[in-house]
Amino acid sequence: MNTFINEKLLPPVMKFVNTRPMTAIKNGMLYPIPFIIIGAIFLILGNFPYQPIADYLTKIGLSPIFAQAYNGSFAVMALLSVFGIAYSWVHNEGYEAVSAGLLAVIVDFILQPNVITTVTNIADPTKTSTKFMVSNVIDKTWLGGKGMLMAIIVGLLVGWSYSWFLKKGITIKLPEQVPANVSASFTALIPAAAIIVAATVIYGIFSLGLNTTIVEWIYAVIQTPLQKVTDGPVGLIVITFLPVFLWFFGVHGSSIIGGVMGPLLLANNADNLVLYKAGKLSLDNGAHIITQSFxxxxxxxxxxxxxxxxxxxxxxxxxxxxxxxxxxxxxxxxxxxxxxxxxxxxxxxxxxxxxxxxxxxxxxxxxxxxxxxxxxxxxxxxxxxxxxxxxxxxxxxxxxxxxxxxxxxxxxxxxxxxxxxxxxxxxxxxxxxxxxxxxxxxxxxxx
Incomplete structure (x- = not known):
C-alpha cells in the first residue's frame, strides 16, 4: 500500500497541486488572511455575542464604526484575493508583479455591476425594495464571498496573460538609465491596455447580450452549484478524509485541501454571515453547514x-x-x-x-x-x-x-x-x- 500510494497515487496529486494555477491560488489566498483576521475582530466587536454588551455598543454608536472597519477588510476579501493571485502568478514567473496585481483589481472592478437594484431600508435592514435603483456604484457584495470564484478566475487569467506579454517581449522598453520604478510602469502599459480592452469587451457582451454581468453569471451558474457540492457528502468527505489521508504519508494535507477548498468554504462563511447579520441564520433560509469555520x-x-x-x-x-x-x-x-x-x-x-x-x-x-x-x-x-x-x-x-x-x-x-x-x-x-x-x-x- 505504501509503495502504491507513493509511486502511483501521490505523484499525480502533487503534480496537480504544484501547477502554476494551484500555486498561485494557494499563495495568493495567503495575502488576504491578515486582513480577514483583523476584520473578523471588528466583526465580533460589532456583533458582540453577549447581548447586553452588544446593545450598549449600539447605543453609544460604536457598532457602525466597527462595521466600517469590517467592511473595509473582511468584507472585500475577494478584491484582496484577486490582487494576491495575479501577483503570485507573475512573481513566480520572475517578473515585477505589483502592476499585475493592480491590473487584476482594475479588471475585477470593470466586470462588476455598477447598478444596485435592491435597496435596503436603513431603519429596518430586514426590509428591501426593488422600486429604487442606485447607479454609478460598486456593489460590495461582489467584492466579498459572492465574488470569490470570479476573483480566482480573474487573478489567474490576468496573471497568465500579463506574463505572456512579458515573455514575448510585447512591452515598451526604456533605456537602462531610466529608474526601475518608472521603467516598470511603462513595461505594464501595453499588457494592461490589451487586458483592460478585453475585460471591457467581456463586460459589454454580458451587459448588452445577456442583460447581466459576468460576475453575477459566474455566481449563478458556477459558484453556487460548487458551494452546494461542498455543502454535502462530497464536501464532507473531501475535508474530513483527504487531509489526514495525505498527512499519513507525510504530505501537508491540510495545506493542499485548504488551498483547493478554501475559497469556496470562505464563500460559504460569507453567505452565513449575511444571514446572521440579518437575523435569518437557518438552513431553511439557505445557510451552509460546511464552511471554513466548520x-x-x-x-x-x-x-x-x-x-x-x-x-x-x-x-x-x-x-x-x-x-x-x-x-x-x-x-x-x-x-x-x-x-x-x-x-x-x-x-x-x-x-x-x-x-x-x-x-x-x-x-x-x-x-x-x-x-x-x-x-x-x-x-x-x-x-x-x-x-x-x-x-x-x-x-x-x-x-x-x-x-x-x-x-x-x-x-x-x-x-x-x-x-x-x-x-x-x-x-x-x-x-x-x-x-x-x-x-x-x-x-x-x-x-
Whole structure:
C-alpha cells in the first residue's frame, strides 16, 4: 500500500497541486488572511455575542464604526484575493508583479455591476425594495464571498496573460538609465491596455447580450452549484478524509485541501454571515453547514486528525518514556491547534496502527457535527472568522455560541475514546522496546 500510494497515487496529486494555477491560488489566498483576521475582530466587536454588551455598543454608536472597519477588510476579501493571485502568478514567473496585481483589481472592478437594484431600508435592514435603483456604484457584495470564484478566475487569467506579454517581449522598453520604478510602469502599459480592452469587451457582451454581468453569471451558474457540492457528502468527505489521508504519508494535507477548498468554504462563511447579520441564520433560509469555520472548529481543531485524544493518552496513560515526553511537549501546541510534534514525533506519519484513529476521528466528528447542524442540535456557523490558532471552546463560542462550544467539548472528549486503545497498543510496543534496550545495556528503567 505504501509503495502504491507513493509511486502511483501521490505523484499525480502533487503534480496537480504544484501547477502554476494551484500555486498561485494557494499563495495568493495567503495575502488576504491578515486582513480577514483583523476584520473578523471588528466583526465580533460589532456583533458582540453577549447581548447586553452588544446593545450598549449600539447605543453609544460604536457598532457602525466597527462595521466600517469590517467592511473595509473582511468584507472585500475577494478584491484582496484577486490582487494576491495575479501577483503570485507573475512573481513566480520572475517578473515585477505589483502592476499585475493592480491590473487584476482594475479588471475585477470593470466586470462588476455598477447598478444596485435592491435597496435596503436603513431603519429596518430586514426590509428591501426593488422600486429604487442606485447607479454609478460598486456593489460590495461582489467584492466579498459572492465574488470569490470570479476573483480566482480573474487573478489567474490576468496573471497568465500579463506574463505572456512579458515573455514575448510585447512591452515598451526604456533605456537602462531610466529608474526601475518608472521603467516598470511603462513595461505594464501595453499588457494592461490589451487586458483592460478585453475585460471591457467581456463586460459589454454580458451587459448588452445577456442583460447581466459576468460576475453575477459566474455566481449563478458556477459558484453556487460548487458551494452546494461542498455543502454535502462530497464536501464532507473531501475535508474530513483527504487531509489526514495525505498527512499519513507525510504530505501537508491540510495545506493542499485548504488551498483547493478554501475559497469556496470562505464563500460559504460569507453567505452565513449575511444571514446572521440579518437575523435569518437557518438552513431553511439557505445557510451552509460546511464552511471554513466548520472545518477549523471541528475537523482540524487541535491539529489534523484532531489528535488531542492521543495527547491526553500520552499525558495520562502512557508508560513509555517516548510518549510521556512527547505528551508534555505537545499539550501546549495542541491547545493552539498545532500538532506537528505528534505527527512526526510519535510518529503518526507512516504508522499503520495510529492511522486508524487518525483517519477515523475527523471523519466521525465531521459526520456527527454535520448531522447535529442538519437536525438543529447546534446552529449553523455564523460566518465569523477566527484565526486557526484560536483554542477550542473559545473558537466555538465565537462562531456558533454556547451550543457549539459545548459540542466541541463533547467531540474532543470522544477523541480520547477513539485514540486510547490504539495508542495504548502502540505505547506497549514502545515500552517493551525500551525495556529490551535497557536490559541489553544493563540499565534499570524507571517505573
Amino acid at each position: 472545518m477549523d472548529q471541528f475537523i482540524t481543531v487541535t491539529g489534523a486528525g484532531v489528535t488531542i485524544g492521543l495527547v491526553v493518552f500520552m499525558l495520562l496513560g502512557a508508560k513509555s518514556a517516548q510518549m510521556k515526553t512527547l505528551g508534555k511537549l505537545e499539550i501546549g501546541p495542541a491547545l493552539f491547534n498545532i500538532n506537528e510534534p505528534a505527527l512526526f514525533g510519535v510518529p503518526i506519519v507512516l504508522n499503520p496502527l495510529l492511522a486508524v484513529p487518525f483517519i477515523l476521528t475527523p471523519v466521525a466528528i465531521g459526520v456527527l457535527s454535520y448531522l447535529a447542524i442538519l437536525f438543529g442540535i447546534i446552529p449553523p456557523m455564523n460566518g465569523s472568522f477566527v484565526p486557526w490558532t484560536t483554542p477550542a471552546v473559545i473558537s466555538g463560542l465565537i462562531v456558533g455560541g454556547w451550543k457549539t462550544a459545548l459540542w466541541q467539548i463533547l467531540m474532543l472528549a470522544m477523541t480520547v475514546a477513539i485514540y486510547w486503545p490504539f495508542a495504548r497498543k502502540y505505547d506497549r510496543t514502545l515500552y517493551q522496546q525500551e525495556l529490551d534496550n535497557a536490559a541489553a545495556e544493563g540499565i534499570t528503567p524507571e517505573a
